[in-house]
Amino acid sequence: MAAEGGMSLVVKTVTRWLKGLIFLFGMYIMIYGHLTPGGGFAGGVICASAFILITLAYGAPEAYRHLPRGAAEKLDSFGALTFLIIALLGLWFAGVFFRNFIGTSPESHFRLTSAGVIVPCNLAIGLKVLSSLFLVFVMLSALHIIVSGEGRRRIERRRHTP
Amino acid sequence: MIVELTAGLILLMIAGALVAIETRNLLSxxxxxxxxxxxxxVAFLFLGAPDIAITQIVVEILCLVILIRATISRDLTSISGDRELIGLLASLALLLVVTVVVILTAAYFPEFGAAVMDRVAGAPSRTYLLDGLEKTGAANSVTAVLLDFRAYDTLGEATVLFCSILGALTVLRRRARKKPEEDA
Known part of the structure; x- marks a missing residue:
């Protein structure tokens, strides 16, 4: 818990209230991507921006407390693999790569379950985009390109020592 | 109405791009x-593409955050010195060539708002719109195209993203591993 790092108390409090709502909105965009505008990529970016907000307001350690780096790397690979496995399951069950093997029926139109494999595909892409964008942002801040506070002090020290 | 609005937005975008080029301050x-x-x-929203508008705005927010944080942690945020004459001449020549090409090809553009892919009989875009809901069950036809009709494209895009993230992590990690205390 970076108590002194990060931004001011106002930003931290607002972040504490908003992070769940942003994540929820991202998940909504992801899951309902086949009915309303949006989809896996946009929802994943919105969810990642919730974690990036935490990184900006509290610093990277607090963000790692929410989503550890190992978990983010595994989630990235999990999303990509799930997408590929869904495609291969279409080949296995219906004989065509990426075939919608769950299928659809006219009665289920405009429901959450209407689109068969599109919902899990959207979820897989969303999780992948979420974790990969979060990882890139945090890795960049570990490189002192985007650090606040400590990193800038370290850069200052390095500049003053010849 | 839509055409005028979009034209106004495009003019504002050109103005913003010119400010971005001409200003001396990196943050501006x-x-x-x-x-x-x-x-x-906003232009995507007016043109009836809410999916792309959502994606554009969230990616824009992310890029802006990264760029601003990268900019203000650098000390050199203002640019000095005049531009070179050769570069200016080359830019002007390129601008002239592009303008001429655009004016020449503008006569062959389809009507504003007309479907570009729909000029041939039996074009797939009509099928996507008419039978998308029946065939895929996805009411949002953009998702129907992305994840059913053209799912190969999405798989390729996901692969590109995965590989680029992998490369970025590898490259960035080699720097970080020298100083283990920074690898938070």
């Missing part, structure tokens, strides 16, 4: 680029 340039991105998302 980044903010102008962000304004161009937001105007682009």
């Amino acid at each position: 340039a980044v903010v102008s680029v962000g304004a161009v991105g937001y105007l682009l998302s």
